[in-house]
Amino acid sequence: MATIQDVAKLAGLSRTTVSRVINNHPYVTEEKKRLVSKAMQELNYVPNSSARRLRRQQTETIAVYVPRITNPFFSHLVEVMEKEAAKKGYQLILCQTRYKKQQERNFLELLKTKQVDGLILTSIENDWSEIEPYLAYGPIVMCNEYNDTAQVPIVFLDQIKGGYIGTKHLIEKGYTKLGFCTGNHKSSRLAHDRHMGFLKALNEAGLQMKDEWFFSSTHSIQDGKSTFEIIKELSDPPEAIFTGSDEVAAGLVKAATDEGWKVPEDLAVIGFDNQPLAELMELTTVEQPIETIASQTMELMIESIKSKRKSVRKEVLLPFNMIQRSST
Amino acid sequence: MATIQDVAKLAGLSRTTVSRVINNHPYVTEEKKRLVSKAMQELNYVPNSSARRLRRQQTETIAVYVPRITNPFFSHLVEVMEKEAAKKGYQLILCQTRYKKQQERNFLELLKTKQVDGLILTSIENDWSEIEPYLAYGPIVMCNEYNDTAQVPIVFLDQIKGGYIGTKHLIEKGYTKLGFCTGNHKSSRLAHDRHMGFLKALNEAGLQMKDEWFFSSTHSIQDGKSTFEIIKELSDPPEAIFTGSDEVAAGLVKAATDEGWKVPEDLAVIGFDNQPLAELMELTTVEQPIETIASQTMELMIESIKSKRKSVRKEVLLPFNMIQRSST
DNA sequence: CGAAATCATGAAATCGTTTTCATATTGAGA
DNA sequence: TCTCAATATGAAAACGATTTCATGATTTCG
Numbered sequence: 001m002a003t004i005q006d007v008a009k010l011a012g013l014s015r016t017t018v019s020r021v022i023n024n025h026p027y028v029t030e031e032k033k034r035l036v037s038k039a040m041q042e043l044n045y046v047p048n049s050s051a052r053r054l055r056r057q058q059t060e061t062i063a064v065y066v067p068r069i070t071n072p073f074f075s076h077l078v079e080v081m082e083k084e085a086a087k088k089g090y091q092l093i094l095c096q097t098r099y100k101k102q103q104e105r106n107f108l109e110l111l112k113t114k115q116v117d118g119l120i121l122t123s124i125e126n127d128w129s130e131i132e133p134y135l136a137y138g139p140i141v142m143c144n145e146y147n148d149t150a151q152v153p154i155v156f157l158d159q160i161k162g163g164y165i166g167t168k169h170l171i172e173k174g175y176t177k178l179g180f181c182t183g184n185h186k187s188s189r190l191a192h193d194r195h196m197g198f199l200k201a202l203n204e205a206g207l208q209m210k211d212e213w214f215f216s217s218t219h220s221i222q223d224g225k226s227t228f229e230i231i232k233e234l235s236d237p238p239e240a241i242f243t244g245s246d247e248v249a250a251g252l253v254k255a256a257t258d259e260g261w262k263v264p265e266d267l268a269v270i271g272f273d274n275q276p277l278a279e280l281m282e283l284t285t286v287e288q289p290i291e292t293i294a295s296q297t298m299e300l301m302i303e304s305i306k307s308k309r310k311s312v313r314k315e316v317l318l319p320f321n322m323i324q325r326s327s328t
Numbered sequence: 329m330a331t332i333q334d335v336a337k338l339a340g341l342s343r344t345t346v347s348r349v350i351n352n353h354p355y356v357t358e359e360k361k362r363l364v365s366k367a368m369q370e371l372n373y374v375p376n377s378s379a380r381r382l383r384r385q386q387t388e389t390i391a392v393y394v395p396r397i398t399n400p401f402f403s404h405l406v407e408v409m410e411k412e413a414a415k416k417g418y419q420l421i422l423c424q425t426r427y428k429k430q431q432e433r434n435f436l437e438l439l440k441t442k443q444v445d446g447l448i449l450t451s452i453e454n455d456w457s458e459i460e461p462y463l464a465y466g467p468i469v470m471c472n473e474y475n476d477t478a479q480v481p482i483v484f485l486d487q488i489k490g491g492y493i494g495t496k497h498l499i500e501k502g503y504t505k506l507g508f509c510t511g512n513h514k515s516s517r518l519a520h521d522r523h524m525g526f527l528k529a530l531n532e533a534g535l536q537m538k539d540e541w542f543f544s545s546t547h548s549i550q551d552g553k554s555t556f557e558i559i560k561e562l563s564d565p566p567e568a569i570f571t572g573s574d575e576v577a578a579g580l581v582k583a584a585t586d587e588g589w590k591v592p593e594d595l596a597v598i599g600f601d602n603q604p605l606a607e608l609m610e611l612t613t614v615e616q617p618i619e620t621i622a623s624q625t626m627e628l629m630i631e632s633i634k635s636k637r638k639s640v641r642k643e644v645l646l647p648f649n650m651i652q653r654s655s656t
Numbered sequence: 657c658g659a660a661a662t663c664a665t666g667a668a669a670t671c672g673t674t675t676t677c678a679t680a681t682t683g684a685g686a
Numbered sequence: 687t688c689t690c691a692a693t694a695t696g697a698a699a700a701c702g703a704t705t706t707c708a709t710g711a712t713t714t715c716g
Contacts, residue, residue, distance in 0.1 A: 001465075003672055014696045019674060027694050049441045050381035051672035054701050059378065061421075068407060075403045079396060082424050086434075091443070093389075094422045096410050106414075113377045114329075115419070137329075221608045250608055276575070277605055280549045280582055331702055342666045347704060355664050379702035382671050662713070669706075675699085682693070 002043035011039040022047055053114075062301060063093045063116040065107060067123045072275045073290070077122055077143070080294035088302055090117075101125045111137045117305045120297055121145060135311050139304035143297040144288075146189060153300040153314040155293055159190050162320050163197025163242070166270050166286045170240045171205045173328055175268055178202065179213035179238030181227060181248050194244055194272075213238040224251020231267070232259060240268035240328065246278040246285055253281050253327055268328040274321075284328040287321040330371035339367035350375060390629060391421045391444040393435060395451045400603045401618070405450055405471070408622035416630055418445075429453045439465045445633045448625055449473060463639050467632035471625040472616075474517060481628040481642040483621055487518050490648050491525025491570070494598050494614045498568045499533045501656055503596055506530065507541035507566030509555060509576050522572055522600075541566045552579020559595070560587060568596035568656065574606040574613055581609050581655055596656040602649075612656040615649040 004022075008015045013032060020028050021036040039045070053059050062085055066074040082092045093116060097104040104125045110116050111134050118139040124131070128147050134140065135152070142154040170178055180198055182191045202209060212234060215227050224247065231237050231252075243249040249271030256267050263269060271278050274287035296316055304311065332350075336343045341360060348356045349364040367373070381387050392409055394402040410420045421444060425432040432453045438444050439462050446467040452459070456475050462468065463480070470482040498506055508526055510519045530537060540562060543555050552575060559565050559580075571577040577599030584595050591597060599606050602615035624644055632639065 004674095005672080015673080016675085016696055016698095017694085020695090023674080027692090029694070032694085046437065046440045048382075048672050049443045050378060050385075050387065051701090052674075053378040054376075054382050054703085055672080055674045057378075057701075069397065069410070070400070070403045070407045072398070072400070072403075075398045075400075078422070079398045079424065082397070082422055083426075086424075091438075092422050094406070094410055094420050096407065096414075098411075109374065110419075112374045115377045221604060247604075254608055276549060277608070280578055280605070281608075332704095333702080343703080344666055344705085345664085348665090351704080355662090357664070360664085376702050379671090380704075382673085383702080383704045385671075657716105659716090660714080662711100664711075665709085667706105667708085670704080671702105674701085676697105677699090678695105678697085680693100680695080682691100684689100684691080686687100686689085 001048075002045040004045075004047065006043055007036065007039045007045050010043060011035040057114070058305075059115060059117050060089060061091045061093055061116045062118050062120060062298075062305075063095050063107065063110050064120045065095045065097055065104065065122060067099050068096055069094060072277075073273055073288075074122060076290045077294045080291050081120070081298050084295050084298040085302075088298075090302065097123065097125055099123075099125060105130070108134050111140075114138075118301050120301055139301065139311055141297055141301045141304060144190075144293055151313045152311050153304060153316070155297045155300065155316040155318065157288055157293075157318050157320060159193035160197040160200065162272070162286055162288075163194035164201045165197075165320060165322060166272070167198045167201035167242050169284070169322055169324075170242065170268065170270060170328060171201060171207070173240070173264075173268065175240035176205075176207055177213070177236075177239040178207065178209060179215065179231070179241040180209070181215045181218045181224075181241060181243040181245075181252075183219050183244055184217065191244055198242055210236070210238075213241075218243070218248045219245065221247045221251040221254075224248040224253075225255040226251075228252050228255035228259070228267075232256075232261075237267070240264070240270070242270055244272050246271035246273050246275045246281075246283060249283050249285070249327070250277050250281045253283065264326070264328050270328055274323055278323075278325070282325040282327055284325045285323050287323050289318055289321065292318055329376075330373040332373075332375065334371055335364065335367045335373050338371060339363045385442070386633075387443060387445050388417060389419045389421055389444045390446050390448060390626075390633075391423050391435065391438050392448045393423045393425055393432065393450060395427050396424055397422060400605075401601055401616075402450060404618045405622045408619050409448070409626050412623050412626040413630075416626075418630065425451065425453055427451075427453060433458070436462050439468075442466075446629050448629055467629065467639055469625055469629045469632065472518075472621055479641045480639050481632060481644070483625045483628065483644040483646065485616055485621075485646050485648060487521035488525040488528065490600070490614055490616075491522035492529045493525075493648060493650060494570055494600070495526045495529035497612070497650055497652075498570065498596065498598060498656060499529060499535070501568070501592075501596065503568035504533075504535055505541070505564075505567040506535065506537060507543070507559070507569040508537070509543045509546045509552075509569060509571040509573075509580075511547050511572055512545065519572055526570055538564070538566075546571070546576045547573065549575045549579040549582075552576040552581075553583040554579075556580050556583035556587070556595075560584075560589075565595070568592070568598070570598055572600050574599035574601050574603040574609075574611060577611050577613070577655070578605050578609045581611065592654070592656050598656055602651055606651075606653070610653040610655055612653045613651050615651050617646055617649065620646055 008018045095107040122143045124145045140152045146156045249269045271283040271285035274285045278285045336346045423435040450471045452473050468480045474484045577597045599611040599613035602613045606613045
C-alpha cells in the first residue's frame with residue numbers, strides 16, 4: 001500500500017506538497033500538480049482515511065439510530081438519508097436499537113469515541129437526560145421524535161394533528177362510532193399524541209366512544225386480523241377504526257372482507273404512513289412526508305457538523321397529507 | 329477530550345501501561361490496573377478510535393452493498409447482518425448502489441481507502457473483473473449473488489432449484505397452463521436461473537407454454553395489477569402464474585379478486601420470498617432463509633477479516649422452503 | 657546458588673496524514 | 687531601488703493510540 005511519502009519520493013517533492021495537491025490548496029504550480037498526479041496514478045495511491053481522520057478530527061460519518069431497519073417507515077427514512085449523505089460525501093453507520101435502552105446506550109459510545117461526526121435519532125428509548133451529555137462530543141439531530149426541552153435541531157410532525165385530521169376525515173364521512181387502534185401508547189410520545197388528536201376530534205364533534213372500541217398493543221398485520229375477530233363479536237361494533245399503522249389497517253380490512261364484510265360500508269378503516277401495502281389494500285391513510293423529513297434532517301445534521309457552534313434548539317415542523325382511497 | 333497521555337499522567341504511569349490496561353494485556357499488576365481505571369473514570373476517558381484505527385490498521389467496520397434498503401428482502405438481510413456484526417464488535421456502513429454501476433464503483437473506494445475491513449455484496453452491478461482488483465485491499469463476501477469464478481466466500485441458493493420447486497408445486501396441484509412473471513431477467517443471473525428452473529419443471533412434465541403467458545419487467549404491486557389486466561383479456565389465459573416476487577403476486581391476486589375472480593380456482597399465483605405481505609394475501613410462496621443467509625455471510629466475513637489469508641472460493645449453499653397458503 | 661525464564665514497566669518508534677512555521681522567490685507599488 | 691505582499695515549497699510538529707525494544711525485578715529450576 002503506497003503512502004503519501006512514496007508519492008512524494010517518486011514525484012521528487014515533499015509530503016507537504018503532495019498533501020496540498022490532494023486537498024487542492026491554492027499555492028501549488030501546475031507543473032508540480034502534474035508531477036504529483038502522475039506519481040499518484042503510478043502507485044495507485046489513495047489517502048489513508050484513518051490517518052486523515054486522526055489528523056483532521058473528523059470522520060465524515062454519521063450514525064443513524066432506528067429501532068429496526070425492517071420497519072418500512074424507517075427503511076424509507078434511511079434510504080433517503082443515505083442518498084443525501086452520499087451526495088455530500090458522508091457515510092452512514094446503521095444502528096438498530098431494537099427498542100432497547102441498553103442497545104441505544106451502547107451505540108452512544110460511537111460519538112464519544114469519535115467514530116462518527118454526529119448522531120441522528122429517529123427513535124429514542126432512554127430519557128433525554130441520559131442522552132444529553134453526549135452532546136458534548138458532537139451534534140445530535142432528532143427526527144420524527146420529539147422532546148420539548150432538548151437543545152437540538154428537530155424535524156417532526158405534529159402527531160396530535162395527525163390523529164386529528166385522520167379522525168376528522170372519518171367524522172366528515174359520517175361515521176359516528178369510532179374505534180381506535182394504537183401501538184405502545186404508554187411509552188411512546190407519538191402514539192400518545194395521536195390519541196390526543198383522536199380525542200380532540202371526537203370532542204369537537206360531540207361524539208362518545210366506548211371502552212370496548214379501544215385496542216392497544218396493535219402493531220402487525222396479524223394484530224389487525226385479531227382485532228377484527230374481537231370486533232365482529234361485539235354487539236355494538238364501531239363503524240370506523242382509526243389505526244396508527246397501515247399494517248394494522250391492512251390486517252383489519254383483510255380479515256373483514258374475508259368474513260364477508262364490506263369495506264367501508266360495514267367497517268371503515270384508516271391507516272397511517274402510506275406504505276406500499278396501503279396502496280395494495282386501497283387504504284385511506286395519513287401520509288407522513290418521509291422524503292422531506294429525511295432530507296431536511298440530513299441537511300440539518302451536516303449543517304450542524306460544519307458550523308461547529310454549540311447545539312441549539314431548532315424546530316422544523318412538516319405537514320401531513322391525507323390520502324383518500326376506498327377504505328373509508 | 330482526555331487522551332491516553334492525560335490518563336497516564338493522572339495515574340502516575342506511562343502511556344504504555346495505560347494502553348496495556350485498556351487492551352487487557354497480561355503483564356500489569358492489579359494495583360496499576362486499579363489506578364488506571366480510576367483515572368480513566370475520573371477523566372471520562374474513551375480511546376480515540378481514529379488513532380486506534382491508524383495504528384492497528386483495521387477499522388472494525390464492514391460495508392454492506394444493497395441496491396436499495398427499502399426492498400424488504402434486503403432490509404431483512406441487513407437487519408440480521410447488523411445484529412450479528414454488533415454482537416462481534418463490528419459496525420455496518422450502508423451502501424445503496426441503486427442498481428447503478430457507477431454508484432457501486434464509487435463505494436468500492438471505501439475498501440481501498442481503508443475505511444472498512446471488508447465488503448459484503450448482496451447484489452452486483454459491475455462485471456466481476458471490475459471488482460476483483462479490490463480484493464487486494466481486503467476480503468469480499470458475496471451474498472445471494474453468484475459468479476462461477478470469483479475466488480471469494482459465497483453464500484447462496486440455487487435459484488434454478490428455486491424456480492423448479494415453485495413450478496413443480498403448481499404442476500403437482502394440477503395446473504397445466506403456467507404463466508411466468510420475471511423482473512429484469514436479462515441482466516440478473518438470479519432471474520435468469522429461476523426461469524431456467526421454471527422451464528426445467530415444465531419440460532419434465534411435458535408441458536407447453538404460450539409466449540403470451542410470459543411477462544417481463546414486473547417488479548411492483550402495481551406491475552402485478554397491470555399484468556392481471558392483460559391476463560383477463562386473453563382468450564386463453566394461464567391457470568397459474570409463477571412470479572419472482574411477492575409484490576407482483578400480491579398485485580395479481582388483489583386485481584383478480586377485485587375483478588371477481590376466485591384465487592386459486594380461476595387463477596393460482598405463487599410468490600417468492602415470503603414477505604409480510606405474502607402472509608397478508610395468503611400467498612403460497614418460495615421462502616429464502618434470509619436469517620441464515622445473513623448470519624452465515626457475516627460469519628464468513630468476520631472469519632475472513634481475522635484470518636488474514638488470501639481470499640479463496642468457498643461455497644455455502646442453502647435450501648429453499650415452500651410455504652403453502654391459499655393462493656395455489 | 658547461578659542461569660534462565662517470566663513478569664512488569666517505560667522510552668521511543670510508528671501508523672499516514674495535515675498543519676504550522678520557516679524560508680525563498682517573485683511581482684507590484686512607491 | 688526598496689519594501690511589502692503574494693506565491694511556492696519543505697522541515698518538523700501534531701493527531702492519539704499501539705508496538706517494539708530495553709531494562710529491572712522476581713521466580714523457577716537444575
